[in-house]
Amino acid sequence: MYSVVSTAIVRGIESLEVSVEADVSDGMPTFDMVGFLGSEVKEARERVRTALRNLGYALPAKRITVNLSPADIRKSGSSFDLAIAIAILTALGVVKQENVGKMFVAGEVTLNGDLLAVEGALPMAVGAKRSGKSACILPYQNAQEASLAGGIKIYGMKNLKQVIRLLNGEKDVAEYKQNRGKKGAGKQKYGVDFSEIRGQRFLKRACEVAVSGRHNILMIGPPGAGKTMAAKRLPTILPPLTEKERLEISKIYSVSGMLREREALIEERPFRSPHHTITPQGLLGGGKYPKPGEISFAHNGVLFLDELTEFDKSTLEVLRQPLEEKRIEIVRFLGTYSYPADILLAAAMNPCACGYYPDRDRCACSDSVIRHYLNKVSQPLLDRMDICVEAPRLNYAELTGKQKEGETSAEIRKRVVRVQKIQRERFRGTDICYNSRIPSFAVSRYCSLGEKQEAYMRQIYRKLSLTARSYHKILKVARTIADMEESREILLSHLMEAVCYRSVDKKIWEH
Numbered sequence: 001m002y003s004v005v006s007t008a009i010v011r012g013i014e015s016l017e018v019s020v021e022a023d024v025s026d027g028m029p030t031f032d033m034v035g036f037l038g039s040e041v042k043e044a045r046e047r048v049r050t051a052l053r054n055l056g057y058a059l060p061a062k063r064i065t066v067n068l069s070p071a072d073i074r075k076s077g078s079s080f081d082l083a084i085a086i087a088i089l090t091a092l093g094v095v096k097q098e099n100v101g102k103m104f105v106a107g108e109v110t111l112n113g114d115l116l117a118v119e120g121a122l123p124m125a126v127g128a129k130r131s132g133k134s135a136c137i138l139p140y141q142n143a144q145e146a147s148l149a150g151g152i153k154i155y156g157m158k159n160l161k162q163v164i165r166l167l168n169g170e171k172d173v174a175e176y177k178q179n180r181g182k183k184g185a186g187k188q189k190y191g192v193d194f195s196e197i198r199g200q201r202f203l204k205r206a207c208e209v210a211v212s213g214r215h216n217i218l219m220i221g222p223p224g225a226g227k228t229m230a231a232k233r234l235p236t237i238l239p240p241l242t243e244k245e246r247l248e249i250s251k252i253y254s255v256s257g258m259l260r261e262r263e264a265l266i267e268e269r270p271f272r273s274p275h276h277t278i279t280p281q282g283l284l285g286g287g288k289y290p291k292p293g294e295i296s297f298a299h300n301g302v303l304f305l306d307e308l309t310e311f312d313k314s315t316l317e318v319l320r321q322p323l324e325e326k327r328i329e330i331v332r333f334l335g336t337y338s339y340p341a342d343i344l345l346a347a348a349m350n351p352c353a354c355g356y357y358p359d360r361d362r363c364a365c366s367d368s369v370i371r372h373y374l375n376k377v378s379q380p381l382l383d384r385m386d387i388c389v390e391a392p393r394l395n396y397a398e399l400t401g402k403q404k405e406g407e408t409s410a411e412i413r414k415r416v417v418r419v420q421k422i423q424r425e426r427f428r429g430t431d432i433c434y435n436s437r438i439p440s441f442a443v444s445r446y447c448s449l450g451e452k453q454e455a456y457m458r459q460i461y462r463k464l465s466l467t468a469r470s471y472h473k474i475l476k477v478a479r480t481i482a483d484m485e486e487s488r489e490i491l492l493s494h495l496m497e498a499v500c501y502r503s504v505d506k507k508i509w510e511h
């Protein structure tokens with residue numbers, strides 16, 4: 001008898017459908033598995049055979065062939081076990097094919113028939129729904145995250161026996177009752193707020209400009225000025241996640257096994273702050289069976305590099321390409337894995353080894369020490385920062401909190417939402433979504449200047465000996481500042497503020 005069961009393999013954050021066919025016929029007693037299989041999948045044969053025997057379904061002395069298709073995708077991992085077991089049981093007539101046809105099945109099976117969690121249950125459930133399946137049978141540890149897909153029945157099962165009972169229509173096996181909807185969209189809980197930042201008017205303003213146009217931001221200042229504090233609050237002024245973004249982020253966490261305990265899709269914009277000892281692989285993702293890295297965990301949110309000078313130069317260099325492409329491609333023998341990595345990059349550093357330059361009362365670092373310190377930052381990464389802002393030491397009134405409370409994140413976010421709407425309208429019909437993403441060939445179209453402005457920029461270009469890249473960056477940041485004031489035209493004041501954000505690093509690096 002012949003049977004077919006539907007399962008999937010997760011590649012990147014997408015699920016690719018895989019069919020498991022089983023055929024049982026008379027002939028030499030054998031058990032063969034084919035279909036471009038990785039070694040763990042080949043081992044499934046022994047796991048499934050033993051599990052079935054232990055449950056009282058010893059394989060008959062017949063010719064058994066299992067085929068996993070499509071043949072051109074290499075199958076790896078242990079999530080095929082359950083589908084293989086069900087395919088064989090169906091071919092043996094233990095389970096009826098008509099009960100299996102509309103089901104999606106995935107899970108690892110232990111030798112005594114228990115089911116173990118798989119990674120990527122959310123993308124699997126989303127894929128199963130898309131291909132018209134009516135239900136997913138998964139290990140119970142995966143039921144919660146799979147239910148977040150919504151619109152498809154989920155059965156979270158403890159063991160193979162329970163799955164057989166379910167497929168044979170026994171009533172004691174209940175559908176997993178999902179919690180989706182308990183928390184509505186847009187209900188973020190960050191636990192921190194912009195109003196908690198003391199003083200630092202310019203830093204806060206720069207943060208708002210950065211978030212409004214998705215410009216990368218570097219904060220330079222002494223310890224205790226509030227750089228880290230401000231960075232942590234950047235996600236709170238980003239607009240709420242859209243449904244598509246929530247699902248995308250949740251899928252990244254699902255394939256990393258980080259979504260299992262969650263009651264809802266991820267609602268908050270991620271904030272990731274990897275330690276400076278992180279490896280390039282930890283940052284970008286990778287491994288024999290690729291997994292996403294910090295840059296993907298920060299997708300649609302903020303990647304914060306604190307103490308930028310402590311990071312290994314070579315580690316930072318690897319960020320260049322994904323920062324341009326907004327995604328990571330990892331090529332392996334098994335195929336290409338693609339993870340989204342569209343981030344707002346924020347970084348912070350001290351201006352010198354002691355942290356107090358240019359406050360010469362406290363900083364005794366010599367020029368060569370300072371130069372050596374600053375040279376630790378990778379220049380190409382520095383080139384990718386759109387906004388550099390100084391976060392000076394707090395004054396006494398700011399430090400003691402004798403000043404009125406600042407604006408809340410909600411108030412600032414309202415403005416950011418408005419400015420991003422202006423950008424969406426401007427770029428309608430293109431694949432640009434933010435001012436920071438205007439390609440260099442289109443800068444003159446979207447950031448055109450009047451005569452006075454043109455003359456000012458000509459002067460600045462010479463004075464700061466700008467590169468073409470940094471010249472464009474100034475115009476794009478000025479475009480955002482103009483949008484914040486709902487000005488169609490880029491005015492001189494907008495350009496001046498944008499130039500300020502460019503001259504901080506010039507001043508510090510070329511003091």
Ligand SMILES: [Zn+2]
Pocket residue numbers: 352353354355356357362363364365
């Ligand atoms: Zn110093």
